[in-house]
Amino acid sequence: MSTNTGIGFRPGSEFISSSTCQLLQARQLEIAHRIAPWDLKFALDKMVWDGKLSEDECAMAEREFKRFILMIGMDIKPIAMISPTLDEVWHQMVLFTRRYVRFCRETVGFFIHHTPETPENPIPVEAAIRLMVNYERLFGPMPSVWFSGMTAELQRYYEARPFRVKPPVRWSGWTGRDRRVRVGVTEF
Numbered sequence: 001m002s003t004n005t006g007i008g009f010r011p012g013s014e015f016i017s018s019s020t021c022q023l024l025q026a027r028q029l030e031i032a033h034r035i036a037p038w039d040l041k042f043a044l045d046k047m048v049w050d051g052k053l054s055e056d057e058c059a060m061a062e063r064e065f066k067r068f069i070l071m072i073g074m075d076i077k078p079i080a081m082i083s084p085t086l087d088e089v090w091h092q093m094v095l096f097t098r099r100y101v102r103f104c105r106e107t108v109g110f111f112i113h114h115t116p117e118t119p120e121n122p123i124p125v126e127a128a129i130r131l132m133v134n135y136e137r138l139f140g141p142m143p144s145v146w147f148s149g150m151t152a153e154l155q156r157y158y159e160a161r162p163f164r165v166k167p168p169v170r171w172s173g174w175t176g177r178d179r180r181v182r183v184g185v186t187e188f
Contacts, residue, residue, distance in 0.1 A: 015066055020138050024074075031073040035066050035107045042099060043092035052088055060145050065089045067139055068131075072174050073108035076134050080127035080173040082158065084149030087172055090114055117170040125166040127173050132158070 015036045021029060040062045047053035053061060065086050071079060081087045093100045094114050104111045117123045135142055147155045150169075157167045 015063055016070070016139070023138060028070070028074050031108055032070055035070055035073070038066070038103055038107065040065065040089070040093070042096055043089060046092050046095075047088060053085070057085075057145065060143060061085060061089050064143065064145050065093075067135070069107060069112070071131070071134055071138070072112055074134075076130060078124065078127040078173055078175045079131050079134075080123050080171040082128050082131060082171060083146045085145055088149075090172070112174055114172055115175055116172045121175075123171045123173045123175075125163070128166075128171065129162070132161070 016032055021032070024032065041058075044053060044058045044062060047061075048055055048058065064083070068079075068081065068086060068090075081090060091114070093103065101111060115121060115123070132142065135146075147158065150158075154167055154169060157163060
């Protein structure tokens, strides 16, 4: 497996760059290669149909959601989903239950629980910091899709780093505590 070129999910598009490939360990690179070919059109088409995403935004939303999944596969935890748009991609994936289960098993090897923030399960500010720091280390600056759907005040909050206090918004995320489902295991 060469690390000299990026990994694309469609001809002419890159899921991760060659410089990112060089940062990944062999197991992480293998996960990236399993994520890349997945076509998330079924979920993205539903978002377009519902008026939640334009056709022009689909490729970027798919790429960024796959990058988020790669970070989960890299065992970066806990990790917050700060993007309202990408969280909606995740919601659509979960609604297509069978495909989502298959996607999780075939890419990262375990079921990725979408954990909403609740009073009994708060998602800590460290989860958002971890997302942003690792994203920028691996992929560079976060593109605008990560901030679309946010208020201007909330966007300013994320731009003013480092932040230590959680913004007045509920996140969803992956805690890393629920990796029971493995490839070939039906419990989740």
